Amino acid sequence: MANLKEVRERIGSVITTQQITKAMKLVAASKLKKATDRITVMRPYSDKLFSILENILANVDVEALNLNFSQEREVKKVLILLITSDKGLCGGFNANLNKKAKALIEGEYKHLKGQGITVAAIGKKGRDFFKNYEGVGVDATYQGLFADISFENASKAAEFAMKGFLDGSFDRVHVVYSEFVNAATQIFQQEQFLPIAQFESKEGGLNADFLFDPDKEELVGELIPKILKTQFFRFILDSNASEHGARMVAMDQATENANELLNELKLLYNRERQAAITKEILEIVGGAAALEEA
Protein backbone atom coordinates (compact mmCIF):
# COMPACT_ATOMS: atom_id res chain seq x y z
CA MET A 1 0.00 0.00 0.00
CA ALA A 2 1.39 3.37 -0.98
CA ASN A 3 2.17 5.68 1.83
CA LEU A 4 -0.02 8.81 1.83
CA LYS A 5 2.88 11.10 2.64
CA GLU A 6 4.98 9.63 -0.15
CA VAL A 7 2.24 10.22 -2.69
CA ARG A 8 1.78 13.76 -1.50
CA GLU A 9 5.48 14.44 -1.94
CA ARG A 10 5.46 13.00 -5.43
CA ILE A 11 2.52 15.19 -6.36
CA GLY A 12 4.48 18.18 -5.11
CA SER A 13 7.53 17.33 -7.19
CA VAL A 14 5.49 16.70 -10.34
CA ILE A 15 3.84 20.10 -9.93
CA THR A 16 7.25 21.77 -9.66
CA THR A 17 8.50 19.98 -12.76
CA GLN A 18 5.40 21.00 -14.61
CA GLN A 19 5.94 24.63 -13.70
CA ILE A 20 9.44 24.43 -15.12
CA THR A 21 8.39 22.81 -18.39
CA LYS A 22 5.60 25.35 -18.73
CA ALA A 23 8.04 28.21 -18.25
CA MET A 24 10.48 26.69 -20.73
CA LYS A 25 7.71 26.37 -23.25
CA LEU A 26 6.87 30.05 -22.92
CA VAL A 27 10.51 31.03 -23.25
CA ALA A 28 10.88 28.87 -26.35
CA ALA A 29 7.74 30.43 -27.82
CA SER A 30 9.06 33.95 -27.42
CA LYS A 31 12.47 32.98 -28.82
CA LEU A 32 10.73 31.30 -31.73
CA LYS A 33 8.90 34.53 -32.46
CA LYS A 34 12.19 36.41 -32.56
CA ALA A 35 13.80 33.74 -34.73
CA THR A 36 11.00 33.79 -37.29
CA ASP A 37 11.10 37.59 -37.36
CA ARG A 38 14.75 37.40 -38.38
CA ILE A 39 13.87 35.04 -41.22
CA THR A 40 11.19 37.46 -42.38
CA VAL A 41 13.59 40.40 -42.31
CA MET A 42 16.23 38.56 -44.25
CA ARG A 43 13.92 37.28 -46.99
CA PRO A 44 13.68 40.49 -49.10
CA TYR A 45 17.46 40.73 -49.06
CA SER A 46 18.03 37.22 -50.31
CA ASP A 47 15.19 37.45 -52.84
CA LYS A 48 16.70 40.60 -54.30
CA LEU A 49 20.14 39.06 -54.39
CA PHE A 50 18.86 36.14 -56.42
CA SER A 51 16.88 38.39 -58.72
CA ILE A 52 19.99 40.45 -59.43
CA LEU A 53 21.86 37.27 -60.26
CA GLU A 54 19.05 36.20 -62.56
CA ASN A 55 19.04 39.55 -64.30
CA ILE A 56 22.74 39.25 -64.96
CA LEU A 57 22.50 35.65 -66.10
CA ALA A 58 19.81 36.62 -68.59
CA ASN A 59 22.34 38.93 -70.21
CA VAL A 60 25.41 36.76 -70.11
CA ASP A 61 26.78 33.74 -71.90
CA VAL A 62 26.55 31.17 -69.12
CA GLU A 63 28.87 28.65 -70.74
CA ALA A 64 31.64 31.18 -70.87
CA LEU A 65 31.48 31.83 -67.14
CA ASN A 66 34.38 30.25 -65.37
CA LEU A 67 33.41 30.04 -61.75
CA ASN A 68 35.87 28.71 -59.25
CA PHE A 69 33.06 27.83 -56.85
CA SER A 70 31.51 25.37 -59.26
CA GLN A 71 34.65 23.43 -59.96
CA GLU A 72 34.03 19.69 -59.64
CA ARG A 73 37.04 17.77 -58.39
CA GLU A 74 37.69 14.21 -57.40
CA VAL A 75 36.44 14.01 -53.84
CA LYS A 76 39.19 13.22 -51.39
CA LYS A 77 38.40 15.59 -48.58
CA VAL A 78 34.95 16.42 -47.36
CA LEU A 79 33.76 19.06 -44.98
CA ILE A 80 30.44 18.66 -43.25
CA LEU A 81 29.01 21.76 -41.67
CA LEU A 82 26.76 20.35 -39.00
CA ILE A 83 24.32 22.84 -37.57
CA THR A 84 22.88 21.62 -34.29
CA SER A 85 21.82 23.49 -31.19
CA ASP A 86 23.85 24.25 -28.08
CA LYS A 87 21.21 23.17 -25.66
CA GLY A 88 19.18 20.02 -25.28
CA LEU A 89 15.62 19.42 -24.17
CA CYS A 90 14.23 19.85 -27.64
CA GLY A 91 13.01 16.38 -28.42
CA GLY A 92 14.71 14.51 -31.21
CA PHE A 93 16.04 17.65 -32.86
CA ASN A 94 19.76 17.14 -32.36
CA ALA A 95 19.60 13.37 -32.57
CA ASN A 96 18.00 13.62 -36.00
CA LEU A 97 20.61 16.07 -37.27
CA ASN A 98 23.45 13.94 -35.98
CA LYS A 99 21.85 10.94 -37.62
CA LYS A 100 21.70 12.80 -40.93
CA ALA A 101 25.39 13.63 -40.73
CA LYS A 102 26.23 10.11 -39.69
CA ALA A 103 24.30 8.69 -42.65
CA LEU A 104 26.38 10.88 -44.94
CA ILE A 105 29.63 9.69 -43.36
CA GLU A 106 28.69 6.04 -43.28
CA GLY A 107 27.10 6.14 -46.72
CA GLU A 108 28.55 8.21 -49.51
CA TYR A 109 31.90 8.91 -47.82
CA LYS A 110 32.56 5.67 -45.98
CA HIS A 111 35.75 5.14 -47.94
CA LEU A 112 37.14 8.46 -46.75
CA LYS A 113 36.83 7.68 -43.08
CA GLY A 114 40.03 8.25 -41.18
CA GLN A 115 41.61 10.38 -43.87
CA GLY A 116 39.40 13.05 -45.28
CA ILE A 117 36.25 13.75 -43.32
CA THR A 118 35.98 16.87 -41.23
CA VAL A 119 32.90 17.82 -39.30
CA ALA A 120 32.72 21.51 -38.50
CA ALA A 121 30.33 21.48 -35.59
CA ILE A 122 28.21 24.55 -35.21
CA GLY A 123 26.41 23.95 -31.95
CA LYS A 124 27.67 21.95 -29.00
CA LYS A 125 25.43 18.93 -29.49
CA GLY A 126 26.98 18.05 -32.82
CA ARG A 127 30.46 18.40 -31.44
CA ASP A 128 29.67 16.18 -28.48
CA PHE A 129 28.29 13.53 -30.77
CA PHE A 130 31.27 13.42 -33.14
CA LYS A 131 33.99 14.16 -30.57
CA ASN A 132 34.82 10.50 -30.16
CA TYR A 133 33.56 9.30 -33.50
CA GLU A 134 36.00 7.05 -35.26
CA GLY A 135 37.64 8.31 -38.41
CA VAL A 136 36.18 11.80 -38.31
CA GLY A 137 37.97 15.02 -37.49
CA VAL A 138 36.02 17.63 -35.59
CA ASP A 139 36.54 21.35 -35.96
CA ALA A 140 34.78 23.35 -33.30
CA THR A 141 36.06 26.80 -34.25
CA TYR A 142 32.62 28.09 -35.12
CA GLN A 143 30.81 26.42 -32.33
CA GLY A 144 29.73 29.55 -30.53
CA LEU A 145 27.67 30.86 -33.42
CA PHE A 146 24.34 30.45 -31.70
CA ALA A 147 25.35 32.48 -28.70
CA ASP A 148 25.40 35.54 -30.92
CA ILE A 149 23.68 35.08 -34.23
CA SER A 150 24.65 37.69 -36.76
CA PHE A 151 25.33 37.78 -40.45
CA GLU A 152 28.92 38.62 -39.70
CA ASN A 153 29.47 35.58 -37.48
CA ALA A 154 27.67 33.28 -39.88
CA SER A 155 29.78 34.68 -42.70
CA LYS A 156 32.95 33.69 -40.90
CA ALA A 157 31.92 30.05 -40.89
CA ALA A 158 30.82 30.26 -44.52
CA GLU A 159 34.11 31.92 -45.44
CA PHE A 160 36.03 29.16 -43.75
CA ALA A 161 34.27 26.62 -45.96
CA MET A 162 34.64 28.74 -49.10
CA LYS A 163 38.32 29.40 -48.50
CA GLY A 164 38.92 25.74 -47.78
CA PHE A 165 37.22 24.83 -51.01
CA LEU A 166 39.23 27.30 -53.07
CA ASP A 167 42.62 26.36 -51.64
CA GLY A 168 41.89 22.65 -51.99
CA SER A 169 41.54 21.76 -48.31
CA PHE A 170 38.09 20.44 -49.13
CA ASP A 171 36.80 19.08 -52.39
CA ARG A 172 33.22 19.12 -51.31
CA VAL A 173 31.25 20.85 -48.60
CA HIS A 174 27.95 19.65 -47.22
CA VAL A 175 25.61 21.37 -44.83
CA VAL A 176 23.37 19.45 -42.45
CA TYR A 177 20.67 21.69 -41.06
CA SER A 178 17.04 21.83 -40.19
CA GLU A 179 14.61 23.60 -42.45
CA PHE A 180 11.96 25.55 -40.60
CA VAL A 181 8.43 24.95 -41.82
CA ASN A 182 6.40 25.87 -38.76
CA ALA A 183 6.67 25.48 -35.02
CA ALA A 184 5.69 21.84 -35.12
CA THR A 185 7.43 20.83 -38.33
CA GLN A 186 11.10 20.77 -39.13
CA ILE A 187 12.64 19.05 -42.10
CA PHE A 188 16.11 17.72 -41.49
CA GLN A 189 18.13 18.46 -44.57
CA GLN A 190 21.45 17.64 -46.05
CA GLU A 191 22.61 19.87 -48.87
CA GLN A 192 25.68 20.21 -50.97
CA PHE A 193 27.05 23.67 -50.29
CA LEU A 194 30.08 23.54 -52.56
CA PRO A 195 30.75 23.15 -55.41
CA ILE A 196 27.64 24.90 -56.60
CA ALA A 197 25.77 23.61 -59.59
CA GLN A 198 26.71 25.08 -62.94
CA PHE A 199 24.27 27.82 -63.90
CA GLU A 200 21.79 27.19 -66.63
CA SER A 201 21.10 29.91 -69.08
CA LYS A 202 18.03 31.67 -67.89
CA GLU A 203 15.34 33.05 -70.06
CA GLY A 204 12.87 35.25 -68.40
CA GLY A 205 15.09 37.51 -66.32
CA LEU A 206 14.39 41.14 -67.00
CA ASN A 207 15.65 41.83 -70.45
CA ALA A 208 16.39 45.47 -69.84
CA ASP A 209 19.44 47.07 -71.30
CA PHE A 210 21.47 47.07 -68.12
CA LEU A 211 24.62 49.01 -67.48
CA PHE A 212 27.05 46.79 -65.61
CA ASP A 213 29.84 47.92 -63.38
CA PRO A 214 32.20 46.06 -63.31
CA ASP A 215 31.46 43.81 -66.31
CA LYS A 216 28.90 41.01 -66.05
CA GLU A 217 31.36 38.17 -65.59
CA GLU A 218 33.10 39.95 -62.76
CA LEU A 219 29.78 40.87 -61.18
CA VAL A 220 28.73 37.23 -61.11
CA GLY A 221 32.07 36.42 -59.49
CA GLU A 222 31.38 39.06 -56.84
CA LEU A 223 27.80 38.00 -56.29
CA ILE A 224 28.43 34.31 -55.74
CA PRO A 225 30.31 34.61 -52.42
CA LYS A 226 27.59 36.94 -51.17
CA ILE A 227 24.91 34.51 -52.20
CA LEU A 228 26.72 31.62 -50.54
CA LYS A 229 27.03 33.56 -47.32
CA THR A 230 23.41 34.59 -47.46
CA GLN A 231 22.42 31.00 -48.06
CA PHE A 232 24.46 29.84 -45.12
CA PHE A 233 22.95 32.55 -42.95
CA ARG A 234 19.55 31.24 -43.94
CA PHE A 235 20.58 27.73 -42.83
CA ILE A 236 21.60 29.17 -39.47
CA LEU A 237 18.37 31.15 -39.04
CA ASP A 238 16.24 28.22 -40.11
CA SER A 239 17.99 25.86 -37.72
CA ASN A 240 17.67 28.37 -34.94
CA ALA A 241 13.95 28.76 -35.46
CA SER A 242 13.56 24.98 -35.77
CA GLU A 243 15.37 24.46 -32.49
CA HIS A 244 13.01 26.75 -30.62
CA GLY A 245 10.02 25.23 -32.35
CA ALA A 246 11.17 21.73 -31.42
CA ARG A 247 11.77 22.78 -27.85
CA MET A 248 8.37 24.40 -27.61
CA VAL A 249 6.69 21.22 -28.79
CA ALA A 250 8.81 19.03 -26.53
CA MET A 251 8.05 21.16 -23.49
CA ASP A 252 4.38 21.26 -24.33
CA GLN A 253 4.42 17.48 -24.44
CA ALA A 254 6.24 17.33 -21.15
CA THR A 255 3.68 19.61 -19.52
CA GLU A 256 0.93 17.40 -20.85
CA ASN A 257 2.63 14.27 -19.55
CA ALA A 258 3.03 15.87 -16.16
CA ASN A 259 -0.67 16.60 -16.19
CA GLU A 260 -1.50 12.99 -16.86
CA LEU A 261 0.84 11.82 -14.15
CA LEU A 262 -0.67 14.33 -11.79
CA ASN A 263 -4.16 13.03 -12.44
CA GLU A 264 -3.08 9.48 -11.77
CA LEU A 265 -1.31 10.44 -8.58
CA LYS A 266 -4.27 12.46 -7.36
CA LEU A 267 -6.57 9.51 -7.97
CA LEU A 268 -4.21 7.25 -6.08
CA TYR A 269 -3.91 9.75 -3.26
CA ASN A 270 -7.67 10.16 -2.88
CA ARG A 271 -8.24 6.44 -3.02
CA GLU A 272 -5.70 5.86 -0.29
CA ARG A 273 -7.13 8.64 1.80
CA GLN A 274 -10.62 7.23 1.37
CA ALA A 275 -9.38 3.76 2.33
CA ALA A 276 -7.75 5.10 5.45
CA ILE A 277 -10.93 6.94 6.49
CA THR A 278 -13.08 3.88 5.83
CA LYS A 279 -10.73 1.79 7.87
CA GLU A 280 -10.91 4.25 10.72
CA ILE A 281 -14.70 4.35 10.66
CA LEU A 282 -14.83 0.56 10.61
CA GLU A 283 -12.60 0.47 13.64
CA ILE A 284 -14.74 2.97 15.53
CA VAL A 285 -18.00 1.22 14.62
CA GLY A 286 -16.46 -2.10 15.51
CA GLY A 287 -15.27 -0.68 18.83
CA ALA A 288 -18.70 0.78 19.61
CA ALA A 289 -20.43 -2.49 18.79
CA ALA A 290 -18.06 -4.37 21.06
CA LEU A 291 -18.84 -1.93 23.90
CA GLU A 292 -22.60 -2.33 23.43
CA GLU A 293 -22.34 -6.08 23.55
CA ALA A 294 -20.50 -5.96 26.78
Add this chain to the structure above:
Amino acid sequence: MQVDILTPESKLFSGEASSVILPGISGDFELLENHAPVIAALKKGTIVLTSKEGKKNVEIEDGFVECIQNKVSVLIGGGSVN
Protein backbone atom coordinates in the same frame (compact mmCIF):
# COMPACT_ATOMS: atom_id res chain seq x y z
CA MET B 1 12.17 57.16 -57.10
CA GLN B 2 11.78 54.34 -54.63
CA VAL B 3 14.94 53.42 -52.71
CA ASP B 4 15.42 50.37 -50.48
CA ILE B 5 18.58 49.77 -48.52
CA LEU B 6 18.63 46.22 -47.19
CA THR B 7 20.99 44.15 -45.09
CA PRO B 8 20.45 40.50 -44.16
CA GLU B 9 19.46 41.66 -40.69
CA SER B 10 17.46 44.81 -41.21
CA LYS B 11 15.90 47.31 -43.55
CA LEU B 12 17.97 50.46 -43.23
CA PHE B 13 15.93 52.66 -45.48
CA SER B 14 12.82 52.38 -47.57
CA GLY B 15 11.15 55.33 -49.19
CA GLU B 16 11.22 58.04 -51.78
CA ALA B 17 14.46 59.79 -52.59
CA SER B 18 15.40 62.27 -55.23
CA SER B 19 19.02 61.28 -55.47
CA VAL B 20 21.37 58.62 -54.19
CA ILE B 21 25.16 58.74 -54.46
CA LEU B 22 26.87 55.36 -54.30
CA PRO B 23 30.51 54.29 -53.89
CA GLY B 24 30.77 52.15 -57.03
CA ILE B 25 33.64 49.76 -57.41
CA SER B 26 35.12 51.89 -60.16
CA GLY B 27 34.19 55.24 -58.66
CA ASP B 28 31.31 57.08 -57.03
CA PHE B 29 28.19 57.65 -59.08
CA GLU B 30 24.82 59.23 -58.60
CA LEU B 31 21.42 57.81 -59.46
CA LEU B 32 18.66 60.29 -60.22
CA GLU B 33 15.07 59.99 -61.34
CA ASN B 34 14.63 57.93 -64.56
CA HIS B 35 18.13 56.55 -64.57
CA ALA B 36 18.87 53.77 -67.07
CA PRO B 37 18.86 50.22 -65.64
CA VAL B 38 22.05 49.54 -63.71
CA ILE B 39 23.58 46.66 -61.80
CA ALA B 40 26.77 47.55 -59.99
CA ALA B 41 29.04 46.34 -57.23
CA LEU B 42 29.89 48.74 -54.41
CA LYS B 43 33.00 49.18 -52.34
CA LYS B 44 33.69 50.56 -48.88
CA GLY B 45 32.39 54.07 -48.59
CA THR B 46 29.36 56.19 -47.90
CA ILE B 47 25.95 56.23 -49.52
CA VAL B 48 24.41 59.67 -49.59
CA LEU B 49 20.64 59.75 -49.87
CA THR B 50 18.74 62.92 -50.59
CA SER B 51 15.06 62.82 -49.79
CA LYS B 52 12.45 65.32 -48.69
CA GLU B 53 13.55 64.94 -45.09
CA GLY B 54 17.07 65.93 -46.01
CA LYS B 55 20.32 64.11 -46.48
CA LYS B 56 21.16 60.78 -45.01
CA ASN B 57 24.51 58.99 -44.93
CA VAL B 58 24.99 55.24 -44.75
CA GLU B 59 28.43 53.77 -44.18
CA ILE B 60 28.98 50.48 -45.99
CA GLU B 61 31.68 47.86 -46.34
CA ASP B 62 30.59 46.45 -49.66
CA GLY B 63 27.40 45.69 -51.52
CA PHE B 64 25.40 45.70 -54.71
CA VAL B 65 22.93 48.03 -56.28
CA GLU B 66 20.24 47.40 -58.84
CA CYS B 67 18.19 50.13 -60.46
CA ILE B 68 15.26 49.34 -62.73
CA GLN B 69 12.34 51.57 -63.61
CA ASN B 70 12.88 54.03 -60.79
CA LYS B 71 13.29 51.31 -58.22
CA VAL B 72 16.69 51.29 -56.56
CA SER B 73 17.65 48.35 -54.37
CA VAL B 74 20.89 48.56 -52.43
CA LEU B 75 22.07 45.36 -50.80
CA ILE B 76 24.79 45.72 -48.23
CA GLY B 77 26.29 43.33 -45.74
CA GLY B 78 29.12 42.66 -43.37
CA GLY B 79 32.61 41.34 -44.04
CA SER B 80 33.66 39.87 -47.33
CA VAL B 81 35.56 36.87 -48.62
CA ASN B 82 39.20 36.89 -49.88
